[in-house]
Amino acid sequence: MKPTVYLPFLGLVALTACNNLYSPSTTPPPPPPNFTTFRAEGDVITVANNLDAFRAALGGVLNAPNTAPAASGRREINWDGVPAAVTNVDNFPATFFNVNSKRGALLSTPGTGLRVDSTAFASVTAGLADQFKAFSPQKLFMAVGSNQVEVDFKLAGETTNGLTKGFGVVFSDVDRAGSTRIEYLDANGVRIASIEATAQSGAQGFSFLGAVFDSPIVARVLITSGDAALSATSTDVSTGGTNDLVVMDDFVYGEPQPLPGQGGGPVGQVTVGNIFFRSAHNGSQNPAVDTIAAGGSITWAWNAAGSHSIQSTGVPDIFRNSVVMAGANDTYTVTFRNPGTYSYQCGVHGSAMTGRIVVQ
Numbered sequence: 001m002k003p004t005v006y007l008p009f010l011g012l013v014a015l016t017a018c019n020n021l022y023s024p025s026t027t028p029p030p031p032p033p034n035f036t037t038f039r040a041e042g043d044v045i046t047v048a049n050n051l052d053a054f055r056a057a058l059g060g061v062l063n064a065p066n067t068a069p070a071a072s073g074r075r076e077i078n079w080d081g082v083p084a085a086v087t088n089v090d091n092f093p094a095t096f097f098n099v100n101s102k103r104g105a106l107l108s109t110p111g112t113g114l115r116v117d118s119t120a121f122a123s124v125t126a127g128l129a130d131q132f133k134a135f136s137p138q139k140l141f142m143a144v145g146s147n148q149v150e151v152d153f154k155l156a157g158e159t160t161n162g163l164t165k166g167f168g169v170v171f172s173d174v175d176r177a178g179s180t181r182i183e184y185l186d187a188n189g190v191r192i193a194s195i196e197a198t199a200q201s202g203a204q205g206f207s208f209l210g211a212v213f214d215s216p217i218v219a220r221v222l223i224t225s226g227d228a229a230l231s232a233t234s235t236d237v238s239t240g241g242t243n244d245l246v247v248m249d250d251f252v253y254g255e256p257q258p259l260p261g262q263g264g265g266p267v268g269q270v271t272v273g274n275i276f277f278r279s280a281h282n283g284s285q286n287p288a289v290d291t292i293a294a295g296g297s298i299t300w301a302w303n304a305a306g307s308h309s310i311q312s313t314g315v316p317d318i319f320r321n322s323v324v325m326a327g328a329n330d331t332y333t334v335t336f337r338n339p340g341t342y343s344y345q346c347g348v349h350g351s352a353m354t355g356r357i358v359v360q
């Protein structure tokens with residue numbers, strides 16, 4: 001299926017030109033960002049083709065779990081590697097995919113929990129045994145006590161907020177157009193897109209839904225998966241119930257990037273704040289992770305008054321410590337001649353304030 005490109009501001013521009021609704025001195029609001037919607041429904045092959053086009057639009061490669069934040073590429077979650085101890089239970093950890101398996105996605109729900117299920121949710125109620133199929137066998141995902149899940153993006157494995165270029169989900173058993181949608185919010189919480197899945201067709205019943213923007217601007221997505229939560233008495237509209245029950249399989253999204261102002265600075269600059277070290281170059285924070293060439297320097301610059309120091313932890317390599325400084329404009333510079341990995345912390349705040357320098 002060909003992606004549909006939306007240019008939502010064009011209609012308003014045309015209207016303004018025809019009717020002169022606005023005086024010339026009025027500053028128009030910024031146009032909503034352009035995005036490309038990817039949508040497909042049907043069997044595995046149809047949906048996989050659309051998903052591949054979505055991956056290509058994100059660009060780059062699949063970045064493996066637990067690898068450091070990357071400048072490009074994507075992350076994926078298919079639920080299948082989730083340990084047995086947190087499968088088929090109603091309290092799947094919301095932080096699992098940025099702490100246990102670092103992929104930059106924090107989950108939450110207005111419901112009572114999250115569930116990764118290996119029985120296609122027959123473990124919730126036997127009546128669902130034939131309802132849902134797995135796109136990537138065999139585990140599926142759903143909120144508990146709600147049909148909504150939120151995903152907040154972080155730099156992979158870090159606490160720093162991240163922005164993704166696009167996000168998509170493979171849904172199982174969308175029977176009703178409009179029951180299932182993804183809303184995209186920017187870093188200010190402004191909703192910049194809302195797209196709906198089309199109803200599935202055929203025996204396998206998969207729907208893919210995703211959007212790719214021109215640049216990384218999505219801080220959060222809200223997923224509405226069907227009309228209702230699953231429960232022990234759930235019946236889908238396809239078997240005489242009143243609600244369209246829908247669950248989720250694969251999540252695919254662009255590698256989360258630093259927010260503007262939290263990265264993009266020169267190589268080797270580290271911001272010292274209260275209480276964090278943050279790479280001015282890539283936005284990583286606690287730990288601030290910077291890579292420089294042998295012979296290059298790191299300069300730490302205080303961005304506010306506050307007592308901190310640069311203390312080498314000697315793991316595995318050691319460099320010279322600073323004294324404790326407290327001025328808003330204090331700086332400290334070290335030149336690294338030998339390749340290695342140099343971890344450090346604040347001598348005042350210890351492990352609450354950390355960084356790492358990779359010298360190549």
Ligand SMILES: [Cu+2]
Nearest residue numbers: 308346348349
């Ligand atoms: Cu400190």
